[in-house]
Amino acid sequence: MKFISGSIVGKKIWSDGLFTLQVDAPGVDPFEAGQYLQIGVQRPDKHLHRPYSVASPHGRVLDFFIVRVDDGRLTPTLWSLTLGDRLDVATHAIGSFTLAHVHSGDDLWLVGTGTGLAPYIAMLRSSETWERFQRVFVVHGVRVANDLAYQAEMAAYSERFPRRFKYLPVTSRASVEGALQGRITTVLSNGELEFAMGAAIDSTQSTFMLCGNPDMLNEMETILVERGLQRQTHKQPGNIIVERYW
Numbered sequence: 545m546k547f548i549s550g551s552i553v554g555k556k557i558w559s560d561g562l563f564t565l566q567v568d569a570p571g572v573d574p575f576e577a578g579q580y581l582q583i584g585v586q587r588p589d590k591h592l593h594r595p596y597s598v599a600s601p602h603g604r605v606l607d608f609f610i611v612r613v614d615d616g617r618l619t620p621t622l623w624s625l626t627l628g629d630r631l632d633v634a635t636h637a638i639g640s641f642t643l644a645h646v647h648s649g650d651d652l653w654l655v656g657t658g659t660g661l662a663p664y665i666a667m668l669r670s671s672e673t674w675e676r677f678q679r680v681f682v683v684h685g686v687r688v689a690n691d692l693a694y695q696a697e698m699a700a701y702s703e704r705f706p707r708r709f710k711y712l713p714v715t716s717r718a719s720v721e722g723a724l725q726g727r728i729t730t731v732l733s734n735g736e737l738e739f740a741m742g743a744a745i746d747s748t749q750s751t752f753m754l755c756g757n758p759d760m761l762n763e764m765e766t767i768l769v770e771r772g773l774q775r776q777t778h779k780q781p782g783n784i785i786v787e788r789y790w
Contacts, residue, residue, distance in 0.1 A: 575637035649751035660756030
């Protein structure tokens with residue numbers, strides 16, 4: 545694996561331990577929104593790195609949406625980085641969680657928990673999303689209000705595309721104004737999600753991309769299959785595309 549040395553040119557702290565790093569890394573090969581890159585640092589004994597979905601389209605400056613794991617090997621170091629510090633970035637991105645693998649539907653549902661929002665930020669910033677889909681729905685599940693990020697950007701899309709875009713946060717541990725309370729799977733099952741979005745899930749026009757907590761992914765897939773949707777496979781197109789990153 546080949547790495548280049550990038551420079552931290554921006555750091556946005558959303559809450560304690562939840563942050564976005566902007567890295568100037570001009571040598572990264574072109575990639576598709578939704579793919580991921582390895583980022584890391586050199587230690588005296590070894591190079592520590594792990595994959596992160598890029599929260600921006602390909603460009604000179606790349607965004608990485610990260611949550612600090614206090615006993616983790618890498619994220620405490622990433623959290624400590626400041627402007628001007630160096631960060632190694634792989635030159636080549638991989639992953640199939642991209643719009644190129646979405647084959648059907650007028651309505652695109654982007655459902656994620658925690659930092660699973662990252663690939664969707666890249667997609668929303670890409671013209672392909674708005675050229676291909678009539679409506680885009682973003683559902684972001686978190687525990688509490690402080691875990692919500694990119695709120696201003698979501699509001700900007702709502703203003704720019706009032707008939708085509710809808711953003712809905714779902715908080716599991718606290719009541720938050722403008723959000724549904726509970727788990728994403730619960731508000732889907734009881735009808736609250738579709739009511740809040742003002743849109744019905746339809747196997748002929750709805751495509752779901754799912755990213756985040758494994759339990760959410762498994763339960764969402766089960767519910768959606770029961771609703772008539774089909775998971776995408778290498779051999780058969782479908783309208784459920786899943787990204788599993790842990």
